[in-house]
Amino acid sequence: MTNALTFFEPTRTAGLERLRNFAPDAGRHYGERRNYLGTAKNPGAVSALSPYLRTGLVSQSEVLRTVLDQHSAKDADRYIAEVLWRSYWQGWLALRPSVWDAYQADLKRLHNAVQTQSGLRQRWENACLGQTGIAPFDAWANELAHSGYLHNHARMWFASIWVHTLELPWQLGADFFLRHLLDGCPASNTLGWKWVAGIQTIGKPYLATQENIEKFTEGRFAKVPGLATQAAPIPAPPHPDRMPLWNTGQPDPALHSGLILHEDNLNPTHVLDAAGPIAGHVTVMATADQTPWQMAPHVQAFRGQAAQNMQNLLADRIGPAGPAVTSALALKQWAQDHGFAQLVTADAPVGPTKALFDAYDRLPDAPPLVRMRAPLDADAWPLATAGFFKFRKHIPALLARLS
Ligand SMILES: Cc1cc2nc3c(=O)[nH]c(=O)nc-3n(C[C@H](O)[C@H](O)[C@H](O)COP(=O)(O)OP(=O)(O)OC[C@H]3O[C@@H](n4cnc5c(N)ncnc54)[C@H](O)[C@@H]3O)c2cc1C
Numbered sequence: 471m472t473n474a475l476t477f478f479e480p481t482r483t484a485g486l487e488r489l490r491n492f493a494p495d496a497g498r499h500y501g502e503r504r505n506y507l508g509t510a511k512n513p514g515a516v517s518a519l520s521p522y523l524r525t526g527l528v529s530q531s532e533v534l535r536t537v538l539d540q541h542s543a544k545d546a547d548r549y550i551a552e553v554l555w556r557s558y559w560q561g562w563l564a565l566r567p568s569v570w571d572a573y574q575a576d577l578k579r580l581h582n583a584v585q586t587q588s589g590l591r592q593r594w595e596n597a598c599l600g601q602t603g604i605a606p607f608d609a610w611a612n613e614l615a616h617s618g619y620l621h622n623h624a625r626m627w628f629a630s631i632w633v634h635t636l637e638l639p640w641q642l643g644a645d646f647f648l649r650h651l652l653d654g655c656p657a658s659n660t661l662g663w664k665w666v667a668g669i670q671t672i673g674k675p676y677l678a679t680q681e682n683i684e685k686f687t688e689g690r691f692a693k694v695p696g697l698a699t700q701a702a703p704i705p706a707p708p709h710p711d712r713m714p715l716w717n718t719g720q721p722d723p724a725l726h727s728g729l730i731l732h733e734d735n736l737n738p739t740h741v742l743d744a745a746g747p748i749a750g751h752v753t754v755m756a757t758a759d760q761t762p763w764q765m766a767p768h769v770q771a772f773r774g775q776a777a778q779n780m781q782n783l784l785a786d787r788i789g790p791a792g793p794a795v796t797s798a799l800a801l802k803q804w805a806q807d808h809g810f811a812q813l814v815t816a817d818a819p820v821g822p823t824k825a826l827f828d829a830y831d832r833l834p835d836a837p838p839l840v841r842m843r844a845p846l847d848a849d850a851w852p853l854a855t856a857g858f859f860k861f862r863k864h865i866p867a868l869l870a871r872l873s
Pocket of ligand 1: 504513516517518519520521523524552553554555556559620621622623625626629647648651653654655656658659660662663666
């Protein structure tokens with residue numbers, strides 16, 4: 471096991487404490503210093519809240535409210551915008567879910583290619599093990615594998631070197647991140663990698679430069695020879711047309727109900743407030759389905775312990791625990807064994823949890839599954855119709871609705 475869980479304790483208390491400590495710096499200080507490199511141990515000017523946001527141990531709304539209690543929206547505009555990038559990417563993917571399906575299909579193909587093409591396998595292994603000879607890249611590969619976290623700028627540089635200098639497929643890099651990041655998020659990760667590759671904002675790849683790395687690592691990596699100075703165009707299909715968001719619902723509080731906690735939201739207060747008494751609960755753990763390789767043990771440990779922590783904190787509201795569930799069939803079996811008339815849960819964004827819920831909905835005779843979208847997601851996702859610049863104009867209205 472790595473030391474990721476010593477940097478990120480998987481409890482809501484630890485997440486709230488991190489938020490409390492960070493909030494005074496969420497104003498101009500963050501805006502001025504956020505691009506300077508931090509690490510899991512010393513995040514520097516950034517909050518390192520992402521593992522807590524990813525699992526719902528701390529919600530985006532809680533973070534935004536806490537920051538706005540201490541700063542004006544103008545002073546904290548940079549931090550607020552970053553927190554809402556998460557909603558933007560999730561909304562963008564929710565409106566175009568086939569982008570995730572295409573990435574998953576590409577991964578299966580590349581998994582096969584890595585098994586059968588020794589040249590590709592060697593280059594991919596060298597990159598994942600931090601043995602390329604490019605000093606900062608190798609350091610970040612090791613840092614990610616050991617801490618489960620990378621600063622945003624390191625993610626951008628790493629992805630750029632992976633795609634444009636090492637000329638490895640972006641999908642393999644996205645998978646390496648998703649297997650090791652404690653905050654690994656299908657939307658932010660897939661679309662972040664596509665953005666670096668120049669196929670998200672089409673024709674605008676991100677190129678890491680020696681000068682930029684030297685400046686923002688404050689000289690730690692002063693010489694980085696050999697970086698690509700041009701990005702070869704990467705073939706990719708055009709963005710698919712937008713789809714309507716999938717239906718969510720409202721639980722019937724009079725029905726005998728089971729609750730589902732899951733890795734995308736372990737603290738579904740909006741569901742608990744709307745549903746009647748909960749007679750029992752399970753935790754759905756589906757992220758192993760998102761990769762043909764193994765998830766890093768620290769990611770599974772973080773999420774498992776985070777789930778346990780929230781089960782303890784919510785114990786008097788969610789009834790007895792059932793088994794951890796990893797398939798739609800097992801979920802149906804649990805629901806039927808307990809005679810539930812409905813299952814209730816927080817809506818999950820595009821990714822493996824949603825895929826499991828969609829599979830459950832297709833099973834005959836399964837009790838209905840009611841997914842409730844968190845209020846911020848319900849407000850923000852439909853707005854991700856075009857680029858972030860357009861989305862950003864809605865931020866004042868989104869913040870007004872928070873209160
Ligand atoms: C190639 C690549 C892959 C990425 N993969 C992920 C991922 O799997 N999961 C993930 O949460 N973020 C991802 N990001 C976005 C960003 O790097 C992280 O959210 C951020 O580094 C988390 O650290 P922090 O909490 O200290 O961020 P802070 O700067 O303190 O920001 C606060 C919060 O805002 C959100 N946020 C900040 N920047 C972004 C951004 N660019 N996009 C989306 N949300 C953002 C995060 O929830 C973050 O916790 C990726 C970025 C790139 C370039």
